[in-house]
Amino acid sequence: MMAVSSLRICKGKQLFDEPLSKHTSWRVGGPADRFYTPTDIEDLALFLSDLPLDENIIFLGLGSNLLVRDKGFRGTVISLKGSLSQLELIEDNSLTVGAGASCAKLARFCQRNNLTGGEFFAGIPGLLGGALAMNAGAFGGETWPLVKFVYTINRQGKTFKRTAEDYEIAYRSVTGHSDEWFVSADFQFESGDGEQAALRVKALLDKRSQTQPTGLLSCGSVFKNPHNDYAARLIEASNLKGYSIGNAEVSAKHANFIINTGKAKASDIESLINYIQKKVKQEQGIDLCTEVKIIGEIDND
Ligand SMILES: Cc1cc2nc3c(=O)[nH]c(=O)nc-3n(C[C@H](O)[C@H](O)[C@H](O)COP(=O)(O)OP(=O)(O)OC[C@H]3O[C@@H](n4cnc5c(N)ncnc54)[C@H](O)[C@@H]3O)c2cc1C
Known part of the structure; x- marks a missing residue:
């Protein structure tokens, strides 16, 4: 990773190789190279202007709509949890x-x-x-x-x-x-x-x-509702309620939720997302698009 020249005067908290599983509601995701929480807007401006121009940057809230792949994120994650909260x-x-x-x-x-x-x-x-x-x-x-x-x-x-x-x-x-x-x-x-x-x-x-499996590890609705229909209805009609890959499971309570029932990997969740899309397309003729954002390095192994 490139050195960042004036980080000494940035007052925020900087971590390296920070596991993003600690910062997403599915509790999955590999490490971010750099993870920064600014103290205030001036600090954020200074930190950003100091990063290499080709650095990948992503802003993070509570990670409640984010699937981070197991290999993690190559670049800098800026977390606003506990910051800019006026x-x-x-x-x-x-x-x-x-x-x-x-x-x-x-x-x-x-x-x-x-x-x-x-x-x-x-x-x-x-x-x-x-x-x-x-x-x-x-x-x-x-x-x-x-x-x-x-x-x-x-x-x-x-x-x-x-x-x-x-x-x-x-x-x-x-x-x-x-x-x-x-x-x-x-x-x-x-x-x-x-x-x-x-x-x-x-x-x-x-x-x-x-109506929803609140209190379990999820990202809320995984797919956007297609025009004039509901993703949950289409998934249920494709007999996928309760279907699982590894520890990732289609909720029996609300079919548009995927639950991490234990030690799911991001790859289990992503495979289940792909499987649902394939099955719903085959059986209902509809393309489901994800609402959840998927980021991180693809595992080619
Ligand atoms: C149980 C449950 C129920 C939910 N119910 C709903 C619901 O009813 N309606 C609904 O809309 N959503 C729902 N969600 C999804 C989620 O809570 C929302 O999408 C929420 O707005 C995501 O906020 P976050 O701070 O967690 O964003 P994150 O998941 O951290 O980020 C989501 C996306 O926003 C980007 N982002 C974050 N902060 C910034 C920023 N400051 N500037 C630019 N980009 C940024 C990220 O890079 C990422 O692409 C639910 C999720 C869960 C777990």
Whole structure:
């Protein structure tokens, strides 16, 4: 690995060969060459501008939508867990939120301040940066319709202020400016009754625990729902509920979830994803696309 000249003055925490299984909700994934948690935006800018220009870089939230291959990630992972997590009311019903704030914390902050529209965030087990990158949503709500501005940073450490119009935004998909990463966003909510919002959150979370295998090692929905259909329905109709490869198993409770039932390897999960896609294509004639992002070095052995 190339030396990074002024890392001495970067104040964040830097680790080498850090197992990414410690940072993903499936608890799988090999090591990242370098793993950095910045202290603040200035520190992040300095760190990024010091990296070699050809360094692979990926930003990480809570790894709740990420499959990292067993051989790990050649490059630098920037973790925002415990960093850039500010949450502030800025003007009438608007908030500025750091990309490292958790979605659950954002939902609670809204309730306390009698703001509505963000209740769905309570059920998303990730950070705001991940929610922006994925256009996370649930129960009819989505991240981007609430965005006024996003603030991004590039590998030179330069920051930008952007709006939704600067991206192509669709269901669980955000494209554009792929050479920049989210550092914060301003959100517009509506004023309402915090207690009512809390009741709605409780109802949403109850519904979620009735229909999804919460509490087990998963990445939520593995596949995007195809137009006018449900990935879970198609997988179930292909008789794949409970099907397993190694310790990776199609959940018997919700067929669009893959569970790590013990010591699954990333390769078990990836093989199961490929198998599901093949079987659903054969039996239902539909191509399922992954919602989960897959990264890391391919094992050619
Ligand atoms: C039990 C369970 C239930 C779930 N339910 C839902 C649900 O209802 N709805 C839903 O939409 N999702 C759901 N998910 C998936 C996941 O929680 C969301 O996609 C979430 O937004 C991912 O956030 P994260 O911080 O964990 O992102 P990560 O998994 O860490 O990253 C996801 C992607 O975003 C990129 N990224 C992360 N941070 C940044 C940043 N700052 N700038 C640019 N790119 C970045 C990463 O590089 C990666 O490509 C669920 C997951 C689990 C485990």
